[in-house]
Amino acid sequence: MKTRRQFLHHGLHASLLLGMPPYLLGAKKSAQYRTALIGCGWWGMNILREAIAAGRSQVVGLCDVYQRPLEASLDEVQQLTGSSPRLYRDYEEMLEKEKPEVVIVATPDHWHALPCIKAMELGAHVFVEKPTSHTIGESQAMLQVARATGRTVQVGLHRRIGPHHVSGMAFLRSGKLGRIGLVKMFVTSSGTGPEEPTPHTKEPRGMDWDRWCGPAPWRPYCRRLTPGGWRNFLDYANGTLGDWGVHWIDQMLWWSPEPYPKTVFSTGGRPILGPPVSDPDRGSTTDAPDTQMVTFGFESFTAIWEHRKYAGNPQENHRIGAYFYGTEGIFHMGWRDGWTFYPRKASESTVHQEPSFDHVEDGHNLTLLWQDFIDAIDQARPPVADIAPAHRSSLLPMLGMISHRLGRSLNWDGQTESILGDSEAKSLMRRAYRQPWTYPSLQSKTSSNQPSP
Amino acid sequence: MKLSSVCQSLLILTLFSDSTTLALDWPMFRGPDHDGISRETEWKKQWPESGPITLWEAQVGIGFSSVSVADGCALTLGHQDDQDTLYALDSLTGAVKWQHSYPSKLGAKFYEGGPGSTPTIDGGRVYSISKWGDLFCLEASTGKVIWQRQLEKEEGLTLPDWGFNGSPLILGDKLILNIGGAGMTLDKSSGKTLWLSNQEAGGYSTPLPFVMGNTQLIALSNETHFTGVEVETGTQRWEIKWPTRYGVNAADPIILGDEIWIGSGYGKGHGLFRIQGGEVSEIWTNRELRAQQNAPVLIKDHLYGFDGDGGSRAALKCIERSTGKVAWEADSFKYGALSAAGDHLIILSAQGELITAPASPSSFEPLSRAQILDGKCWIVPVLANGLLYARNSQGHLVCVDLRP
Numbered sequence: 051m052k053t054r055r056q057f058l059h060h061g062l063h064a065s066l067l068l069g070m071p072p073y074l075l076g077a078k079k080s081a082q083y084r085t086a087l088i089g090c091g092w093w094g095m096n097i098l099r100e101a102i103a104a105g106r107s108q109v110v111g112l113c114d115v116y117q118r119p120l121e122a123s124l125d126e127v128q129q130l131t132g133s134s135p136r137l138y139r140d141y142e143e144m145l146e147k148e149k150p151e152v153v154i155v156a157t158p159d160h161w162h163a164l165p166c167i168k169a170m171e172l173g174a175h176v177f178v179e180k181p182t183s184h185t186i187g188e189s190q191a192m193l194q195v196a197r198a199t200g201r202t203v204q205v206g207l208h209r210r211i212g213p214h215h216v217s218g219m220a221f222l223r224s225g226k227l228g229r230i231g232l233v234k235m236f237v238t239s240s241g242t243g244p245e246e247p248t249p250h251t252k253e254p255r256g257m258d259w260d261r262w263c264g265p266a267p268w269r270p271y272c273r274r275l276t277p278g279g280w281r282n283f284l285d286y287a288n289g290t291l292g293d294w295g296v297h298w299i300d301q302m303l304w305w306s307p308e309p310y311p312k313t314v315f316s317t318g319g320r321p322i323l324g325p326p327v328s329d330p331d332r333g334s335t336t337d338a339p340d341t342q343m344v345t346f347g348f349e350s351f352t353a354i355w356e357h358r359k360y361a362g363n364p365q366e367n368h369r370i371g372a373y374f375y376g377t378e379g380i381f382h383m384g385w386r387d388g389w390t391f392y393p394r395k396a397s398e399s400t401v402h403q404e405p406s407f408d409h410v411e412d413g414h415n416l417t418l419l420w421q422d423f424i425d426a427i428d429q430a431r432p433p434v435a436d437i438a439p440a441h442r443s444s445l446l447p448m449l450g451m452i453s454h455r456l457g458r459s460l461n462w463d464g465q466t467e468s469i470l471g472d473s474e475a476k477s478l479m480r481r482a483y484r485q486p487w488t489y490p491s492l493q494s495k496t497s498s499n500q501p502s503p
Numbered sequence: 504m505k506l507s508s509v510c511q512s513l514l515i516l517t518l519f520s521d522s523t524t525l526a527l528d529w530p531m532f533r534g535p536d537h538d539g540i541s542r543e544t545e546w547k548k549q550w551p552e553s554g555p556i557t558l559w560e561a562q563v564g565i566g567f568s569s570v571s572v573a574d575g576c577a578l579t580l581g582h583q584d585d586q587d588t589l590y591a592l593d594s595l596t597g598a599v600k601w602q603h604s605y606p607s608k609l610g611a612k613f614y615e616g617g618p619g620s621t622p623t624i625d626g627g628r629v630y631s632i633s634k635w636g637d638l639f640c641l642e643a644s645t646g647k648v649i650w651q652r653q654l655e656k657e658e659g660l661t662l663p664d665w666g667f668n669g670s671p672l673i674l675g676d677k678l679i680l681n682i683g684g685a686g687m688t689l690d691k692s693s694g695k696t697l698w699l700s701n702q703e704a705g706g707y708s709t710p711l712p713f714v715m716g717n718t719q720l721i722a723l724s725n726e727t728h729f730t731g732v733e734v735e736t737g738t739q740r741w742e743i744k745w746p747t748r749y750g751v752n753a754a755d756p757i758i759l760g761d762e763i764w765i766g767s768g769y770g771k772g773h774g775l776f777r778i779q780g781g782e783v784s785e786i787w788t789n790r791e792l793r794a795q796q797n798a799p800v801l802i803k804d805h806l807y808g809f810d811g812d813g814g815s816r817a818a819l820k821c822i823e824r825s826t827g828k829v830a831w832e833a834d835s836f837k838y839g840a841l842s843a844a845g846d847h848l849i850i851l852s853a854q855g856e857l858i859t860a861p862a863s864p865s866s867f868e869p870l871s872r873a874q875i876l877d878g879k880c881w882i883v884p885v886l887a888n889g890l891l892y893a894r895n896s897q898g899h900l901v902c903v904d905l906r907p
């Protein structure tokens with residue numbers, strides 16, 4: 051069966067071949083998309099600002115389970131556009147009432163899959179934040195629905211379009227690094243421990259904490275969780291590996307001659323922050339590792355993830371990014387430090403490229419990524435950070451965390467996307483959702499009411 | 504000077520708010536006139552290349568508490584080893600007169616944490632509140648606790664995300680706090696609650712007294728509004744909706760006649776409103792002064808203050824009050840804090856450089872500069888009796904001699 055995307059794609063192609071009048075293309079380009087935002091936090095508003103600035107969106111709805119960011123976002127949208135989108139707590143209600151054509155999903159990771167799937171099923175194109183999801187099965191279902199509905203799905207991996215990443219990738223592909231045998235991706239920061247538990251308190255007024263937890267386990271609220279702090283609570287995200295790791299893993303896979311690794315093994319823990327605490331009297335600490343090393347075994351090279359939340363990286367020039375080790379030297383793909391090639395031969399000089407951001411303070415290239423998303427919709431072509439490669443990149447941190455949990459190596463069949471010979475590990479690719487939510491099913495888009503595994 | 508005469512004069516000042524200065528003390532956050540401006544005019548605005556003399560230094564623990572000064576005593580709060588300490592230092596020598604510690608948490612959420620309010624001195628007593636609602640009334644001469652309360656527990660309050668950071672205000676016999684959605688007052692002599700607006704989280708501003716008609720009001724912020732409240736009854740007379748991304752309305756409002764200036768950071772901006780009866784009307788709003796933590800100072804119809812958030816790019820700006828238009832901006836600053844004395848600005852850059860400059864709408868022309876601190880300096884510098892008190896977030900406090 052031909053998917054709708056293919057139809058659109060072929061359709062456009064055909065008209066181009068037949069010499070579609072330019073004014074028609076022009077007319078299409080100026081179309082305003084009814085746009086809605088789900089998750090009005092820090093990053094969600096960063097994206098919505100780009101959508102407004104690009105001039106192709108009419109903001110019709112804002113959704114959050116917390117009144118405060120919802121109202122602050124409304125205030126800003128009013129200032130920027132002069133119009134007042136309606137506010138929602140329940141994204142399903144918003145999608146049904148507002149019928150947006152474009153939906154931005156910038157909720158915490160455990161809340162990516164359901165809104166994305168619903169939005170696509172109702173016909174919207176989706177811009178969803180990285181990582182695609184929290185568990186593997188969710189991301190698989192998102193990809194499947196994207197293809198079945200033919201909707202354009204851009205994932206917020208702006209490093210796929212950031213100018214120094216693009217030129218760095220060209221440099222890597224030029225062969226100047228020789229044969230590459232090792233990629234090391236890393237994020238280091240400074241910190242001390244042990245982590246003090248944060249007392250359990252009533253959630254802030256106007257926050258629907260039960261809905262915030264949604265399909266993930268409910269846990270007592272503490273101030274460390276929001277905003278943003280949920281990244282280091284494994285019920286809702288996958289720690290630094292899931293948060294930062296996916297960006298650099300995606301850079302590695304963008305370059306990689308192989309689409310997936312064969313083995314995954316993680317070690318690490320919380321030697322500095324101390325054992326996680328969740329105690330009615332003392333409160334909660336985070337529970338994500340402060341130290342983690344994951345080895346991804348590919349056939350032709352090895353990739354390593356390392357993060358540390360202490361000691362910094364004072365002995366090196368870089369504290370974040372990905373090193374590509376080749377026979378001709380070391381290439382560092384970085385963030386604010388651009389990219390640098392350190393040649394093996396002392397006679398050759400270092401090559402360096404500074405970054406160029408659309409937003410200097412947050413160091414991102416969302417302007418370009420958003421424009422690419424709109425262009426991809428207009429032209430019915432895959433966007434640069436399409437759900438398929440983003441899905442593959444998002445799976446690696448999730449596999450890393452499964453290995454981390456079990457303390458053993460996983461054999462991964464990327465073709466069928468299954469963990470081989472380890473039923474316990476395999477069971478962790480999905481998880482039971484909390485009632486009344488249902489884990490997205492892989493069979494077909496109508497079977498989302500089936501019980502979870 | 505005798506303590507009693509100081510408290511009497513302060514009482515008179517707060518009650519009648521007239522400008523007969525007696526002491527050039529700075530008894531609470533934002534100073535005797537609640538506007539960030541000292542009445543001192545004869546102080547050393549210019550110094551030789553070698554910089555002004557640092558009279559003394561002290562280590563007072565982590566926090567963002569500023570300094571208040573009265574009757575030879577400089578007070579501030581800091582956090583160390585699971586406790587907060589209120590320091591009463593000799594304002595001339597820095598010698599510890601007394602100190603008062605109590606168990607507390609650091610509360611380092613996306614920043615260093617530590618206490619954010621500044622103690623208030625009134626009538627020979629010191630009033631001080633912690634991030635978590637520990638409220639103390641102490642004898643200013645000895646540090647003896649007269650009464651104390653744990654407001655969060657006793658009143659069942661919701662803490663704001665970053666805890667209580669507004670400073671206590673004394674008006675007559677009332678102690679007023681930015682606690683609850685629209686403030687609370689206590690009897691200052693006994694600590695008994697007179698009224699509490701509600702149990703919601705308050706904002707981070709310090710209650711600002713003003714008179715409307717014949718009624719004494721306070722203006723303060725909560726997470727989403729600025730509001731005017733009758734001191735006697737707690738009745739809310741007006742409110743201005745002012746939502747910000749993280750619910751942080753921290754900068755104190757400025758009132759001039761029937762106009763009120765308000766502003767906040769995180770991209771929000773600032774605005775001037777007119778209040779007539781209970782009606783609020785907007786005069787202008789814009790994003791030119793996103794005052795994240797500290798309010799600007801208003802001098803001769805111009806506002807001077809920092810636009811931007813701590814830790815990111817920021818600019819010092821001069822803004823015409825009546826129009827909201829930028830008169831000038833100096834963007835070499837990476838955030839900072841300022842106060843003023845007379846018609847001169849006293850600026851502490853985020854990196855600890857002290858800068859003096861005339862407050863002039865035509866241009867920014869620094870008179871003198873001196874590196875007096877390092878680390879993160881987001882806390883307003885305070886001038887009292889010719890001595891300049893400044894501290895960083897790690898608790899390094901310096902007293903610089905600017906006496907003529």
Ligand SMILES: NC(=O)c1ccc[n+]([C@@H]2O[C@H](COP(=O)([O-])OP(=O)(O)OC[C@H]3O[C@@H](n4cnc5c(N)ncnc54)[C@H](O)[C@@H]3O)[C@@H](O)[C@H]2O)c1
Pocket residue numbers: 088089090091092093094113114115116119139141156157158159161179180181206207208261262264276277278279293414
């Ligand atoms: N691409 C990047 O460089 C980048 C950078 C930062 C964040 N992000 C991603 O953006 C997403 C959001 O991160 P953030 O830092 O803005 O977090 P945040 O905590 O600031 O914001 C998340 C918002 O989602 C809301 N929310 C939770 N459940 C909801 C629901 N069911 N419906 C509607 N709203 C709901 C929360 O109340 C909150 O306001 C994450 O997936 C994160 O990984 C990406």
